[in-house]
Amino acid sequence: MKIYEKAPAKINLLLDVLRKREDGFHEVEMIMTMVDLADRLEMEELPRDSIMISSQAGYIPLDEKNLAFQAAKLIKDRYDVRKGVYIHLDKKIPVAAGLAGGSSDAAATLRGLNRLWGLNIPQDELCKLGAELGSDVPFCVTGGTALATGRGERLERIDNPPQCWVVLAKPPINVSTADVYGRFRVSDIKEHPSTAAMLGAISRGSFSDICGNLGNVLESVTLGLYPEVLQLKESMERLGADGVLMSGSGPTVFGLVSKEAKVSRIYNGLRGFCKEVYVVRMLT
Ligand SMILES: C[C@](O)(CO)[C@H](O)COP(=O)(O)OP(=O)(O)OC[C@H]1O[C@@H](n2ccc(N)nc2=O)[C@H](O)[C@@H]1O
Numbered sequence: 001m002k003i004y005e006k007a008p009a010k011i012n013l014l015l016d017v018l019r020k021r022e023d024g025f026h027e028v029e030m031i032m033t034m035v036d037l038a039d040r041l042e043m044e045e046l047p048r049d050s051i052m053i054s055s056q057a058g059y060i061p062l063d064e065k066n067l068a069f070q071a072a073k074l075i076k077d078r079y080d081v082r083k084g085v086y087i088h089l090d091k092k093i094p095v096a097a098g099l100a101g102g103s104s105d106a107a108a109t110l111r112g113l114n115r116l117w118g119l120n121i122p123q124d125e126l127c128k129l130g131a132e133l134g135s136d137v138p139f140c141v142t143g144g145t146a147l148a149t150g151r152g153e154r155l156e157r158i159d160n161p162p163q164c165w166v167v168l169a170k171p172p173i174n175v176s177t178a179d180v181y182g183r184f185r186v187s188d189i190k191e192h193p194s195t196a197a198m199l200g201a202i203s204r205g206s207f208s209d210i211c212g213n214l215g216n217v218l219e220s221v222t223l224g225l226y227p228e229v230l231q232l233k234e235s236m237e238r239l240g241a242d243g244v245l246m247s248g249s250g251p252t253v254f255g256l257v258s259k260e261a262k263v264s265r266i267y268n269g270l271r272g273f274c275k276e277v278y279v280v281r282m283l284t
């Protein structure tokens, strides 16, 4: 039997860091939602007890470094499953982009193997397993829109934002999340984004207030290291996006756009100097 799972990309509408914790992680407040740019996973049981990964993307690891491999190993070990699985990753989400591509693949693997092997693991248990793989994985297990706290693993489901276009642009640089958090200093942040204001904007369904309250404190590090990310933000604003922000630790910049008529102008304007531009919808 073959089963399929979609692994969508996430964007952070808000990312605030409150403090550095004793365990080295940072205490965050994030509002995250999914967009319809997704990897597609195909999973099939193998006759022997092993995990095999393949992908059309030549630039990701296919061994135990792959997050889908790690997810399969975790679920096998924890539930004592003595069966093998072959997982094919059809990658569409750019890698190391701030869009949680690897985390979403891990989450889709947990959901998929739960089905393939009939394990009946409840969603909150899958989220706990996911947290062992990465801070973004629990959110990727549930999807939807959520307020994430702790190191990102504590989730509170909230309403989806109103539907809109999302233009994603990834400059040709690779950003390490660990490096960005490592350089981040809370004391450098003069004005924190308001989680309460963003939650209010979403619950009122006010697109303009959502755009007005976008904020990501990790921009203080990534924009300093890579001026091209700042240039991309400025271009997107100039081309008429209603709200513009860097996602996660970057380098992808997203623009929220309410009117379809504006989208092609923004897309064409960005494509002039940025190769990787995607026009997608929010997953609501
Ligand atoms: C930047 C975001 O993607 C925004 O959604 C997340 O906060 C990071 O999520 P992630 O990539 O799943 O992060 P993890 O794989 O758990 O951690 C990668 C590295 O980022 C740092 N890290 C991550 C999350 C967090 N709350 N504080 C941290 O300091 C740690 O140095 C860690 O070693």
Ligand SMILES: Nc1ncnc2c1ncn2[C@@H]1O[C@H](COP(=O)(O)OP(=O)(O)OP(=O)(O)O)[C@@H](O)[C@H]1O
Residues within 6 Å of the ligand: 059, 060, 061, 065, 066, 067, 068, 089, 094, 095, 096, 097, 098, 099, 100, 101, 102, 103, 105, 106, 136, 177, 248, 249, 250
């Ligand atoms: N299934 C996978 N897909 C993509 N990258 C993977 C995968 N498994 C492991 N990796 C590795 O993980 C690293 C980060 O890739 P990923 O695309 O998950 O980053 P990201 O989008 O910045 O994640 P986040 O937003 O959660 O920080 C890369 O160095 C990549 O080699």
